[in-house]
Amino acid sequence: MGDVMGDGDIAVLGVGMHPWGKWGHRFVRYGTVAARAALADAGLDWRRIGSVVGANTVRGGYPGQVAGATFARALGWQGARVTSVYAACASGAQAIATARAQILAGQTEVALVVGADAAPKGFFAPVGGADRPDDPDWLRFRVLGATNPAYFGLLARRRMALYGETPADYARVKVKNARAGAANPYARYRSPVTAEEVAASPLVADPLRLLDICATSDGGAAVVLSGMGFARRHGVTRPVRVRAVSTVTPVYPRAVLDLPEIATDPAPADGPPGDGFRASIARAAYEEAGIGPEELSLAEVYDLSTALELQWYEDLGLCPPGAAAGLLRDGTTTLGGRLPVNPSGGLASFGEAVPAQAIAQLCELTRQLRGTAGARQVAGARIGIAVNQGLFGHGSALIAVG
Structure with a gap:
């Protein structure tokens, strides 16, 4: 392809x-x-x-x-x-x-x-300071007192309840990404992290700890x-080529709409993959590029939290719902595995610089597809996807080919 x-x-x-x-x-x-x-x-x-x-x-x-x-x-x-x-x-x-x-x-x-x-x-807090009751970002801070990590914690708890994931699984995501980031000269955090260090870091939004959540940068x-x-x-x-850019919005009405759905918008656990916002973004990119997830060599995903990275595995179609932790445990998504995820180190290693991040992901895909990524090089990289999500229906998926 x-x-x-x-x-x-x-x-x-x-x-x-x-x-x-x-x-x-x-x-x-x-x-x-x-x-x-x-x-x-x-x-x-x-x-x-x-x-x-x-x-x-x-x-x-x-x-x-x-x-x-x-x-x-x-x-x-x-x-x-x-x-x-x-x-x-x-x-x-x-x-x-x-x-x-x-x-x-x-x-x-x-x-x-x-x-x-x-x-x-x-x-991050709403910018401007004025009352904005038509802004859902302002409302969740003012009415619910819910910062972003509260949403990340809801998703993590939901995945634990549905799929039996544990905080140790989320720590594995941080360990994996920190190891990759240590080899990236552009990353903010360039030291390996152990699972014990993740578990010992301060609790922020149960079950997520400080090292489960990305910084601002x-x-x-x-x-x-x-x-x-x-x-x-x-x-x-x-040259490396951009083949697809998807920026689609969610599709409503939804058959399943409970509190965690409102908070995180994942695909319903009892429905087919692709029903959620993130999965819709990825599906549109696959359709535009004329490829499927089985053809990917690597993925760069928006790991605002460690649990969210696992959600992306499913929304990208890398595995069925509930199987993400298995991919992580067997080494599939690590450097040297069949499909490395976040070989750049991800937000775990960079922190979030909002308008730059998707562009930085394309920089990483380009270096990987050129074969110039050095110690974090994915062997034989040919096709990569980069995905992001944001509030107010904003999200994106980009596919590049080498």
């Missing part, structure tokens, strides 16, 4: 990142560092870029709300069109989808996509995308 070119394929000419951490700078700095790295990787002068698509950060003030123009200005005005996109945790994928549409529509030959964030310490990521014709003229005969 990787040798077949799809009608909607675009080429990934360059990738670049600013290391994740808590650096104390404005988001613009992280994004421009990543952008210049992506341009250098592509071997292109900034003046060749015809479109800049910025993934917005609501925490960056007005410059963050118009990220495309902000990054274009920081790099130096040169006449490129600019677009700014916000879609919560799917902002980076929406920005990639926008650039892809512009390229396929013939509006530009080559585009630069950039996302960066300078995230506050602690749990500063970071940036960028990609240079082009049409296949431009790539050939640029001398790149076998």
Whole structure:
């Protein structure tokens, strides 16, 4: 499948990142560092870029709300069109989808996509401070007092009740991802973690502990995308290609709607795979790319919590409902296994820099499909998927082929 070119394929000419951490700078700095790295990787002068698509950060003030123009200005005005996109945790994928549409529509030959964030310490809270009763994010904080980890804990408890998973299973996810992140120079946390260390970390939202939940981080990521014709003229005969980008919303009404469903929107345990929001996002990407989960070489998933990574295994169709912990225990999803998940180290190793994350996932897929991921290289990688979810119906799935 990787040798077949799809009608909607675009080429990934360059990738670049600013290391994740808590650096104390404005988001613009992280994004421009990543952008210049992506341009250098592509071997292109900034003046060749015809479109800049910025993934917005609501925490960056007005410059963050118009990220495309902000990054274009920081790099130096040169006449490129600019677009700014916000879609919560799917902002980076929406920005990639926008650039892809512009390229396929013939509006530009080559585009630069950039996302960066300078995230506050602690749990994310609604931005702005004003009363917003029409905002479900504001409501859950104000009315329920439920930060994100409360939702993660509900999902973990539900999986424990339905499938017999244990906190030890969730610790295995952290151990796996920390081992991979230790080999990633862009990761914030680069030390291996033991299951005992996870179990000894403070309890945050029962049954999840501090090391089960991702941090908030500063970071940036960028990609240079082009049409296949431009790539050939640029001398790149076998580029990594983006074949599908899915940003579909949930489908309602639902046959099953209980409290955990409202909180986490998984596929119903007694229904067919693909009924939930995350599964719908993945299914749309598979259909667009013309592949199935059995053809994947690796996956990058949005592991906001360790339990959520296991939910993704099922929603991606890697296994039936309830079988995710088995894949983890038998080594299938570890580096060296049949289908590594989060070989980058995932959010467990990076923390969350919201508008940059989906772009960073494409950076990782690109390095893996190029065969340049070093110690975390997935042998024979040909096809990869990257997935995200967010509030207000925002989510994304991206498929890349080598």
